[in-house]
Amino acid sequence: MPPAGVALALLLLAAAPAPQLEAIDVAWDAAVAARDEAAFLSRVAPDSVFAGGALQVGRDAIQKGWARFLTPGGPTLRWKPTGSGIAPSGDLGWTVGEGSFAWKEKGVAPSPVRYVTVWARDDQGRFLAVLDASLEPPAGGPAVRKAVRTVTSRDGILEASLGTWSRGDGRETGAYLLIRERTAEGWRTVIESEIPSPPAK
DSSP, rough: OOOOHHHHHHHTTTBBHHHHHHHHHHHHHHHHHHHHHHHHOOOOOEEEEEEEEEEEHHHHHHHHHHHGGTTTSSOOOEEEEEEEEEEESSSSEEEEEEEEEEEGGTTTEEEEHHHHHHHETTTSSSSSEEEEEEOOOOOOOOOOOEEEEEEEEETTTTTEEEEEEEEEETEEEEEEEEEEETTTEEEEEEEEEEEEOOOOO
């Protein structure tokens, strides 16, 4: 347990809502709606990791994975943030929200989606997406997890990781995104998502 002074500081320095990040997230959605690839990629960090089907590691892989959403006639993905948080140091935060997926040209009706995105400041002070996944609460028992990327705020209060998980000797697999906040009592889970892999064909 941290000393009393540190414990008090941790209580006072809890992550706060982040309207700035929500505004960035709204603009990011508008870029995808306009199928503006340059604007979309301008908010993706070079070493980002996204969970979309398979893991997309790095901006080039994310560009390929998101190409269909940025191409005329492709599917439509729209979203809006409903919550956010940012570390007291102001360099790492997150947004969560709701949206919909549809593909008019293929007769796919809109279906709801939920998501979580982790944002970090780059060397120029701009917030870029570093982790991104759909938001799906864990449905099973304990899983073996392997982080692909972990980011921590400068003050050590906020930590986020994205990676893979397996359960039942590998019979169930998928990706996860975990956001934790350090408190006086230790680490507290803020957001936890566990996305199952698509069924084997």
